[in-house]
Amino acid sequence: MSVDAADSSATVLQQQRLYEDRWSAYGANAGLLHLSSKPSASELKRFDLFKPYDDQLLDQLSPDISIAKWEKGAILFEEGSYLDVAFYIVEGTVSLFLDKHATSASQPIFDTKLVEAVASEPSQGDGAAQTAFVQPYQPPKEKKEAKGKKKGDGANITYLASMDFDLAHGEEHQLGRGDIFGEIGALNGWPQSVTARTATDCTLVQIRLPALQKLKLRSSDFKEWVDKLYRERTLSQQLKTTPLFRGTDDRFVEQLANRVELISCSPGDVVTEEGAAVDAFYLVRSGFLRVSQKVGDGEVAVTYLRKGMTLGEVELLIDGLDGWQTTVTSVGFTELVRIPRADFESILRDDPAVRQHLWAAAINRIKETGYTKQNPEQPDLIEFSLAKGLVQGNSILVIDLDVCTRCDDCVRGCASTHDGRPRFVREGDRYDNFLIARSCYHCEDPVCLIGCPTGAIRRTNVGEVVAVDDNICIGCGNCANKCPYDAIVMHDTEEVWPDTALPEFLRGRDRRVASKCDLCYESDAGPACVNNCPHACAFRINSIEDFQQLQAVDHAQR
């Protein structure tokens, strides 16, 4: 059997030149004139950016660097796309502009609404948004784009925009020789907030995430430069739009933006140590942090922090607390904004609104700690959630094994909805009586999107849903290899790429596609797995707080 020629040619012609460029995730790219990858240390030293570094470091960076020539008018990436690459301009001019979404640049990134009251008892309302740790920010509703259907209700998802540039809608920003862009999105796992197009023929050095991370870790100069750009382009605007600082004098916030420190943490780095002097207030830019407390001889996880949450409100507000009440450790690569204590206390003195916001957050943090201590299984759940990536999840398929009759109708329902091919496996990690099925979590920071050579795997513009476009997927397996949760499988379509296929190496080969849960986003009936479970024991939960509710009720029954 052969792939329909029209489909395949549409696929591959669209992607032909793009495939040569594994540096971009934008799917309609054309205009790459030349690409040379793995440049030697001596080649790299021709560029100002790399002159300060020794050959040994440059050799380490080389596999993740390419030099590309682009013709005028080429789209480098689109607003909303995920990239693991930053661009450094050697020659030419690049134009940045807001293309389709006016909302992105106005959303707060540090939102104290993220911290909401801990309910000491789970809510009983069906599907209610009771959360134990956070009450996520509610984004504005937008029309669903898929097939003109209406979208479901907005759910409890943290919406945090990234802004490499603070641009008004319709405005353009020009970058020239020596400028870098895309680094904020790449380092933080944020979608690009602007569209980038070459305004002239350009030569760009394209630096992938591993090289960026190495540079940041090994070179204080590079880190300072990147942080400076973040301050200039993004930080003050982000702070201004944060509810915490809303109403605070703009000039003061701009001054503050220049004084804050930008911290990059590696996995396992300790941010605060219980008992140590409190020297700052922190905002989480990206990543996850484990918050723990000493109990007896050991240490238990109290909660976790994620993008948009704050740290230090309890210690800075409550008199008589001599040191940090918790130890906070970075789970993965984390980016933080650190506001020195003196600066923060001046904000508290001058601005009662900030103080009020913080009190709300502080009270909730204290409640969380209390809740954890009253519920011995809670630290275990937090550890499990951090270890298994549940904290990342926007839609996690959970099956109650105490009710499940193992009829597999959930899998069959999924298969019947997706041309006979199920998109998940009824296997996975087990926690108490719950099975966390191996189905896409639709992560907050989906690493599977990074580096797709054709842009086949993407956000669908329906909430957080990540889906694969079979028409564009060339079966390279990049996303499946990147997914830490084994939620993407490579599926053999039993077809063969036709002789017209491009890139040429595909011709005659078996056609494989990446297969993953798409949350049945094109249907208003909801996910087929849940829809077809006759015993109502398959759930889709939006957060680990939902999971906590399930678990608490289950425990109450024992």
Add this chain to the structure above:
Amino acid sequence: MKTAVQKTAIYQKKRPGASRWANKWIQSPQWFLGFGIAVAVCLVVFVLNVVFGRVHPGSTWGLGYGIAAAVLFVGVFFYGVKRRTMKVRALGRAWYYLQFHVYGGTLFLLLMLMHVGFQVPHGVLTWWLWALSLWVVGSGLFGIVLQKWIPTLLAGGVRTEVNYDRIPELVADLQKRGDAVAESADFAVQDFYRKQIAPALAAPQFRPIYFLGIPSGMGGKAKLFASLREMQPAEERIKLDELEELYAAKMDIDAHFTLQRALRGWLYLHVPVSVIALALLGFHIFAVLYY
């Protein structure tokens, strides 16, 4: 670009205020209440019917009961239709169909008994239809008991979740790994493996004991492992630990094999007979209309 997420609600959570028993057996109080009301109404009507008139399948009331029973009996088959049309999600959630299947099926039996005046029919066809109806509803209720009981056994007794279709593959893998460990062990461990462990790893085993509860999975083997371990050097103990782990995993698989087989097997008691009963019902209606 991020936009609002599609809400995916937590369906049918357990009710925090209800007991474990109530949550397990009555997933929806509304359905249960509706069923209770329907049963009460039927019985009141039947009692009034008995008091003020004659109960007979051919009477107006009797025919009414029969028609209602027939409609319900056809209605409960929509659960099967739903399971075969999963792609058409506009039909609604499967859970509603199953609720109707269970409560509607039980109500069918009551109406059918009211139709025959709670007596055994004399005709051959009607007797078979009556008997098969009893069998179908009885086996259905038995299935409900199994479906409530076995998942609890599995959830509480085994450490791992096993996909039934993959059991042969998983057992083969355990056997392969067991053989590999034993091959590198000394004679005593090899001998122990060959006599005590290898037979258990050979194939999935149906063990009815699991219906009474799932033990640790080790039975008396734990003592054998322990006593042999004491006589072995450190490196052999590690191999014994591996073998014990494999054996315990196999016991878990056997539990799944036994209990999931029962969950699948009872359908053979229920479904084919239901289809025969439906065919007989059709014939019965035809006979009534024709004659």
